[in-house]
Amino acid sequence: MPDTVLWLRRDLRLADHPALLAAAQQAAGGRVLPLFVLDPRILRRAGPARTTWLLRSLSALRAATDGGLVLRSGLPHEVVPQVVRELGAAAVHVTADPGPFGRRRDDLVEQALDVPLVRTGTPYAVGPGSVTKPDGSPYAVFTPFCRAWSAHGWPAPAGGPPPGLRWARSVQGEDLPAEPAGDLDVPEVGEDAAHHRWAEFLETDVDGYADGRNRPDRPATSRMSAHLKYGEIHPRTLLADLAGRRSKGASTYRTELAWREFYADVLWHRPRSAWEYLRPEFAGMAYDEPGERFAAWQAGRTGFPFVDAGMRQLLGSGWMHNRVRMVTASFCVKDLHVEWQHGARHFLDHLVDGDLASNNHGWQWVAGSGTDAAPFFRVFNPVTQGLKFDPDGDYVRRWVPELRHLPGKAAHTPWDTEDGYAEGYPERVVDHAAERLVALDRYARLRD
DNA sequence: TTTTGAGTTGTTCGA
DNA sequence: GTCGAACAACTCAAA
Numbered sequence: 001m002p003d004t005v006l007w008l009r010r011d012l013r014l015a016d017h018p019a020l021l022a023a024a025q026q027a028a029g030g031r032v033l034p035l036f037v038l039d040p041r042i043l044r045r046a047g048p049a050r051t052t053w054l055l056r057s058l059s060a061l062r063a064a065t066d067g068g069l070v071l072r073s074g075l076p077h078e079v080v081p082q083v084v085r086e087l088g089a090a091a092v093h094v095t096a097d098p099g100p101f102g103r104r105r106d107d108l109v110e111q112a113l114d115v116p117l118v119r120t121g122t123p124y125a126v127g128p129g130s131v132t133k134p135d136g137s138p139y140a141v142f143t144p145f146c147r148a149w150s151a152h153g154w155p156a157p158a159g160g161p162p163p164g165l166r167w168a169r170s171v172q173g174e175d176l177p178a179e180p181a182g183d184l185d186v187p188e189v190g191e192d193a194a195h196h197r198w199a200e201f202l203e204t205d206v207d208g209y210a211d212g213r214n215r216p217d218r219p220a221t222s223r224m225s226a227h228l229k230y231g232e233i234h235p236r237t238l239l240a241d242l243a244g245r246r247s248k249g250a251s252t253y254r255t256e257l258a259w260r261e262f263y264a265d266v267l268w269h270r271p272r273s274a275w276e277y278l279r280p281e282f283a284g285m286a287y288d289e290p291g292e293r294f295a296a297w298q299a300g301r302t303g304f305p306f307v308d309a310g311m312r313q314l315l316g317s318g319w320m321h322n323r324v325r326m327v328t329a330s331f332c333v334k335d336l337h338v339e340w341q342h343g344a345r346h347f348l349d350h351l352v353d354g355d356l357a358s359n360n361h362g363w364q365w366v367a368g369s370g371t372d373a374a375p376f377f378r379v380f381n382p383v384t385q386g387l388k389f390d391p392d393g394d395y396v397r398r399w400v401p402e403l404r405h406l407p408g409k410a411a412h413t414p415w416d417t418e419d420g421y422a423e424g425y426p427e428r429v430v431d432h433a434a435e436r437l438v439a440l441d442r443y444a445r446l447r448d
Numbered sequence: 449t450t451t452t453g454a455g456t457t458g459t460t461c462g463a
Numbered sequence: 464g465t466c467g468a469a470c471a472a473c474t475c476a477a478a
Contacts, residue, residue, distance in 0.1 A: 133475080133476095139474090139475085140473090140474060140475085141455070141473090141474050141475060142455085142456075143454085143455060143456085143475085144455090144474080144475055144476070147476095214457080252456095255456080256456095259456080322457090323457080326457065330458095365456095365457095371474095372455085372456095372474085374456090374457080374458085375458090375470080375471065375472085376470090376471070376472090377458080377459080377469090377470045377471075378457085378458045378459080378470090379458075379459070380457095380458065380459085381458080381459065381460095384458085384459075385458090436459085440470085443471090447471075447472085
């Protein structure tokens with residue numbers, strides 16, 4: 001009866017977990033050691049929101065495994081082989097991590113091990129790289145990808161841990177590190193919380209999702225992004241629950257999951273696209289260095305209420321509504337003319353759901369440099385977007401206290417109200433109409 | 449093989 | 464106030 005190690009990374013759950021089932025099956029009568037490696041390289045880059053979420057999720061998983069989860073600090077290619085020796089394990093089981101960092105890390109661990117590293121499943125319904133055009137090349141446009149992805153299909157959710165599964169207890173772990181200081185407003189974390197929130201969304205908001213998802217003033221989105229990021233719930237589970245629903249909202253939600261899979265697929269085929277222009281000619285465009293205006297953008301002090309509300313929601317809660325992510329990103333790239341990588345970095349430093357593929361390809365989409373990017377002439381008007389998607393100004397007032405004295409939609413246009421700046425709200429850092437023309441001109445010059 | 453039409457998320461302008 | 468056109472270039476799939 002060999003013991004096995006289940007090395008967890010982006011799969012902090014027990015239900016619908018094929019790698020756990022594989023580890024349990026190989027152990028057959030032996031024990032499984034659930035291991036999480038606190039990699040200092042990842043913790044350094046995660047930012048306070050993601051670190052807090054991770055630590056709470058690990059705490060929840062430790063409780064769910066009756067204290068069986070073992071934590072170790074260090075580099076995985078040193079820690080994992082060490083744990084294998086201590087346990088005398090026959091194999092290490094993982095869910096494949098298809099990102100560029102994960103692939104390199106796992107290859108290194110595999111070389112350092114003298115037992116097999118068994119990869120079962122991925123954090124996606126369809127493994128990145130497995131949906132291709134008939135000639136085997138990857139899709140570069142979303143809609144055809146989405147069609148092929150749907151046609152490819154995915155397995156039904158796997159069951160929970162097999163009855164009789166026993167956790168190995170012989171290996172010593174470490175205590176959870178302390179959470180970063182600060183007063184971030186992080187929601188409930190962990191596998192149970194993920195399922196609870198998902199059930200709530202299915203009950204109240206999924207059928208109205210097609211329109212509701214655009215309203216940052218309402219709690220109409222699923223809020224599943226961070227749960228998915230840490231694998232507290234698998235997209236297979238979500239897709240299975242959506243399968244019986246015919247509403248427009250359910251279909252739109254499925255498409256959003258497909259976007260997540262599309263961007264993971266793009267990153268799998270082109271790992272360098274995380275930080276390099278997918279369309280290299282865009283590197284030759286004229287950009288401005290990030291300076292005072294960029295700092296104002298980061299701090300939520302651009303003088304554009306909808307933009308500032310979003311940037312402050314990011315700082316205050318580690319999350320930003322998707323509609324507002326597009327508007328703030330457009331402002332950074334097309335009003336401030338700052339390269340998308342600077343904005344993407346700031347988002348990744350603060351987002352609780354910060355996912356390299358979705359975040360950075362989303363930024364490239366806004367910048368116009370991505371695979372299947374927005375057309376260059378699509379420049380968001382930060383005021384119009386605010387009036388359209390936060391028509392009563394509730395979202396702005398929630399996150400920008402200096403505008404709370406302005407009623408209704410007046411919160412979007414303090415320059416039109418006599419006492420608009422009475423509470424210390426900053427003046428606009430740019431003239432949007434002028435900067436829009438500058439952006440269009442720079443794109444035109446790139447073309448010629 | 450070549451052609452054709454459609455393609456997540458918008459804005460502005462002029463009729 | 465509403466509406467359609469214009470704002471590129473390229474990918475992909477169907478004809």
